[in-house]
Amino acid sequence: MGPFGHCAVGFAAKPAAPRVPLAILLVSTVALDILATAFGFAGIEGRGDAGFPWSHGLFMSVIWSVVAALVIARIYRNFRAGVVVGLLVFSHWLLDFVSHPIPFPSFSWSTWRWDYGHPLPSDLPLLFASSPKVGLGLYNHISAVEATVLELGMLILGAAVYARYALKQKRNREPHSV
């Protein structure tokens, strides 16, 4: 899934973690993609058809989620904040599991289409490089336009949850007139 769909979950999670800044919630939802970029540059993954086991493998995704949960729980001295951030990191894997593989390499900016005539093989490893790969492949079956509408819809819903919460907070902070 793209960043819009992932960030939607971060916005929606704000009421569950009031003490954690929104920016941290949003970054948590795309943490696995940030790792994938870093590991790609470092040459650790992303070469050949091994996929992205260190950032997007199910096993390592659970590890990264637990690490994020422990770090955040410690920083904010708040167990619940840690749990929410850990779940946000793992939400990335769940959404990617539904949407991957993404036929983005075949995407054309001029026609706004991708070539979903040739479904790609699943690309999310369960463990490491040689382990079975999974992915329900939603984006193999819908067009790039449909995927964009889906993600923007999710973003609007998530932002609406956040806006409602932020407004309520603001109202509570304002001095009550007598």
Ligand SMILES: [Zn+2]
């Ligand atoms: Zn991803």
